[in-house]
Amino acid sequence: MAGRTWDESDVRIRANKRGSRPRTKQRPSHEDAVVARVVAVDRGRYTCVVAEDGPQPRTVLCVRAKELRRQPVVPGDLVGVVGDVTGAPDTLARIVRIEPRSTVLRRSADDTDPVERVIVANADRLVLVLAAASPTPRTGFVDRGLVAAWDADITPVVCMTKSDLADPAEFLRYLHDLDVLTISTQRATDRGQRPEAGLHEQSLAISEESLNRLRDLLDGHVSVFLGPSGVGKSTLVNALTGAERATGGVNDVTGRGRHTSSSARALTVPGTSPGTWVVDTPGIRSLGLAHVAEEDLLNAFTDLVPATAECPRGCLHTADSPGCALDAWVHRPEASPAAPHRLESLRRLLAASRGETPRGDSEKRLGQGIT
Numbered sequence: 027m028a029g030r031t032w033d034e035s036d037v038r039i040r041a042n043k044r045g046s047r048p049r050t051k052q053r054p055s056h057e058d059a060v061v062a063r064v065v066a067v068d069r070g071r072y073t074c075v076v077a078e079d080g081p082q083p084r085t086v087l088c089v090r091a092k093e094l095r096r097q098p099v100v101p102g103d104l105v106g107v108v109g110d111v112t113g114a115p116d117t118l119a120r121i122v123r124i125e126p127r128s129t130v131l132r133r134s135a136d137d138t139d140p141v142e143r144v145i146v147a148n149a150d151r152l153v154l155v156l157a158a159a160s161p162t163p164r165t166g167f168v169d170r171g172l173v174a175a176w177d178a179d180i181t182p183v184v185c186m187t188k189s190d191l192a193d194p195a196e197f198l199r200y201l202h203d204l205d206v207l208t209i210s211t212q213r214a215t216d217r218g219q220r221p222e223a224g225l226h227e228q229s230l231a232i233s234e235e236s237l238n239r240l241r242d243l244l245d246g247h248v249s250v251f252l253g254p255s256g257v258g259k260s261t262l263v264n265a266l267t268g269a270e271r272a273t274g275g276v277n278d279v280t281g282r283g284r285h286t287s288s289s290a291r292a293l294t295v296p297g298t299s300p301g302t303w304v305v306d307t308p309g310i311r312s313l314g315l316a317h318v319a320e321e322d323l324l325n326a327f328t329d330l331v332p333a334t335a336e337c338p339r340g341c342l343h344t345a346d347s348p349g350c351a352l353d354a355w356v357h358r359p360e361a362s363p364a365a366p367h368r369l370e371s372l373r374r375l376l377a378a379s380r381g382e383t384p385r386g387d388s389e390k391r392l393g394q395g396i397t
């Protein structure tokens with residue numbers, strides 16, 4: 027066999043040899059399926075984009091094949107689609123396969139709800155949106171978001187909006203020792219800078235400099251945006267994507283443009299490379315963490331993990347856990363100067379994943395509220 031190179035014909039020969047197996051047991055292979063990205067889900071109809079990397083991506087409306095009935099298909103999913111995939115009006119294609127997911131962002135309705143739902147697939151960034159002021163940023167929201175992101179193997183980003191109203195630096199210090207990307211955005215001050223006519227006239231204009239930095243951060247990624255009400259998430263998503271989701275203030279008067287659907291949707295970002303998506307999550311304010319295992323959280327603190335070997339069996343590593351080795355370890359010379367802060371962060375996040383909220387009721391509502 028030396029020097030023999032394999033090619034496609036070899037593969038076919040081997041496949042034929044196995045062809046005597048009863049065919050009925052084999053699922054249809056749908057070799058003709060084209061790969062598409064699910065961008066929106068609405069009452070059994072899936073809006074998918076075919077050829078997202080090509081010069082002419084097109085939108086195709088799909089249903090889910092019977093054999094996939096029990097499997098959730100969510101925005102961000104890459105799926106195999108057969109049938110009429112031209113995207114012509116009144117055509118309906120069929121999703122026959124869900125490609126393996128690189129990540130899944132799940133949520134339980136709250137910390138005690140054992141039922142978890144996949145809300146977005148294949149995201150690699152979770153952008154936690156907070157305002158520097160109005161409303162006052164809450165640490166609980168960030169703690170919970172970080173837990174959700176790390177648990178799902180998604181890179182968290184903290185985005186502070188309204189930095190024209192207050193300096194976000196103080197709040198961002200809270201994230202000091204955590205390996206978290208941060209960015210701040212603000213409204214445009216230049217009165218000459220207007221949103222393109224008719225595009226997002228309802229939205230406040232965001233500074234072009236902020237938007238450029240954001241686009242750099244998002245480029246080539248699938249980013250889920252999550253934020254409490256009123257932080258300016260829609261304003262930001264509109265500015266980035268040219269979408270027209272109603273923003274606070276204006277719609278209250280006109281009642282126009284309010285989207286009633288609360289499911290996530292993926293949007294492209296003009297000015298970025300193909301494959302860049304922003305996933306908007308209207309109506310989802312936070313993520314219940316009932317499904318998050320504490321070990322997974324601990325594993326995000328790679329510097330602290332070895333020290334837990336000295337903990338008593340079953341140690342919860344909380345401040346009042348008897349004999350937790352972490353307390354002493356963070357003050358040892360070999361630990362980094364940041365270690366005590368890191369331990370504080372870990373404990374905060376462990377508390378969040380257990381549904382404990384150290385800061386009273388208003389924090390609790392913000393952290394867990396789902397509207």
Ligand SMILES: Nc1nc2c(ncn2[C@@H]2O[C@H](COP(=O)(O)OP(=O)(O)OP(=O)(O)O)[C@@H](O)[C@H]2O)c(=O)[nH]1
Nearest residue numbers: 188212213230255256257258259260261273274275
């Ligand atoms: N000063 C200032 N105001 C902003 C900024 N971004 C958004 N806003 C305003 O904040 C308010 C809330 O913005 P939205 O985009 O509706 O906030 P949201 O987070 O989508 O809120 P929901 O629609 O409740 O989810 C609006 O009046 C915006 O004009 C900003 O960077 N600076």
Ligand SMILES: [Zn+2]
Nearest residue numbers: 337341343350
């Ligand atoms: Zn311990």
